[in-house]
Amino acid sequence: MPDTIGGLSAVELTAAIRAKRISAREALAAHLDRVAEVNPVINAVVTLDPEGAQALAHHADQLTASGADLPPLHGLPMTHKDTNNTAGMRTTQGSLALRDFVPGTDDLIIARLKSAGVVTTGKSNVPEFGAGSHTFNDLFGTTTNPYAPTLSAGGSSGGVAAVVASRIQSIGDGSDMGGSLRIPASFCNVVGFRPSTAVIPMPSDVNAYAWLGRTGPMARTVEDIALFMSVTAGPDARVPHPAALDPEVFRSSLDTDMRGVRIGWSRDFGIGIPVEPEILEHLERQLAVFADLGAIVEEASPDFSEADLVFGNTRAMDFAAGLGPILERAGDVIKPEVHWNVNKGLALTAKDLIETAAARTRLELGVQEFFGRYDMFASPCAQVLPFDAALRYPASVAGVESETYLDWMRSACVLSATGLPVLSVPAGFSSAGLPIGLQLAGNHYSDMQLLRWGRAFEQQTGYAAVEPAVDATGSTTTAALTTA
Secondary structure (H helix, E strand, O other), X not given: OOOOHHHOOHHHHHHHHHOOOOOHHHHHHHHHHHHHHHHHHHOOEEEEOHHHHHHHHHHHHHHHHHOOOXXXXXXXXXXXXXXXXXXXXXXXXXXXXXXXXXXXXOOHHHHHHHHOOOEEEEEEOOOHHHOOOOOEEOOXXXXXXXXXXXXXXXOOOHHHHHHHHOOOOOEEEEEEOOOOOHHHHHHHOOEEEEOOOOOOOOOOOOOOOOOOOEEEEEEOOHHHHHHHHXXXXXXXXXXXXXOOOOHHHHHOOOOOOOOOOEEEEXXXXXXXXXXXXXXXXXXXXXXXXXXXXXXXXXXXOOOOOOHHHHHHHHHHHHHHHHHHHHHHHHHHHOOHHHHHHHHHHHOOOHHHHHHHHHHHHHHHHHHHHHHOOOOEEEEEOOOOOXXXXXXXXXXXXXXXXXOOOOHHHHHHHHHHHHOOOEEEEEEEEOOOOOEEEEEEEOOOOOHHHHHHHHHHHHHHHOHHHOOOOOOOOOOOOOOOOEEO
8 A cells, every 4th residue: 555645546545535544635635735746847737726626525525424325436636637628617728719718517527527526626737729749838838757857748638647647646537539648648657548439428519420539547557447437438418329338347347367368569550650669679578478478469460551541631620620710710829730730621622531431441441350360459659758848749750750740649640540449558667767658459349358458467567656756856847837
């Protein structure tokens, strides 16, 4: 058991609150103390509402004392990703265009977390409109890595990854279109999970059928990921998708036997995606963990030859639909990467969309051919190690120049294009002590089995238990904490 409240997992902390060993107010105090201690260094929490959180924690303690049935996340303190609308609390999406926006309702994932008993405390930093896997913006500045505070924490859920890694909180809500849960998880030595389509529904007034973007969790343990999913998964009438998983699936046992599990591993996804050599060398050594558990690991990959096309055009269409109107009224304060992505979407022709649909069909046929032979796909999560936080994005990867801000994220983007559930698990550290993540993917709606396999790896390695040595000294970033 960790020495501090902040070191407890969500499963451990909620159990302690239910057993009255720790009060919700004590949990909140530890959370706020840790924010004060490390946020001046990492700049991960950008809005904080301590008074509102204290009222919620007080109510939680009253509920505990009453003997009533307690919800699964009862008393758990949590900041929320600033792209997820939080009723009554400023939600900026990291943009000057929304610097004063206070939504009147919660996004579905936030509403379900609140119903599950979380004590909402504030918001965590994001790149503007979640565009890119490095967390910086003109409103709040840059979030940095708890393991190396001059380097990137990843993005777009970089603030979430940093608060979980630095023991501010045990779990957090994020989102993922092109790796936004997985790349920051890899950079910050935590677990990130992108669920199957509509497992956590994302209601939209613009496109209820959108499939590329997902919301999902980050945590330091796979067990906490399953706990999060058990309270946020489940259908919603506003999202017309019939295959969402019952949340009860995520309450089943995480135990598994990996003997005979067939794993395809690829260094470059079969299409020459560049990855830094040290990452590849390290991950290939880690594959022995699965072999020791009885799994069969071979070099193999789905056919990703059209995944870049599917991802690029679908993302562009989604950006144009969702952000086009904001650009029209406030484009002068929005970063050029968002302009580029929206304009690409607006320029798509009917022919482009027809070709994209056909390419997605062929991609799915290739995915199913792969899963006819293998149970799981393993790959590098990030193509690079955490990089200088002063950069907008890496100019090159393993000697290959980046043409767009998305090129260094392709390791995550091509898997997004498949729609598969994908898990990033901590897989150790580089020679310089920087976190490295392993990316695991299963077939559609095999989400719980994927978590079981990830937990089997986690139990053999225990890398997420290695804490960063971040404290309030040696600050290299400017904190931008504001009150709600």
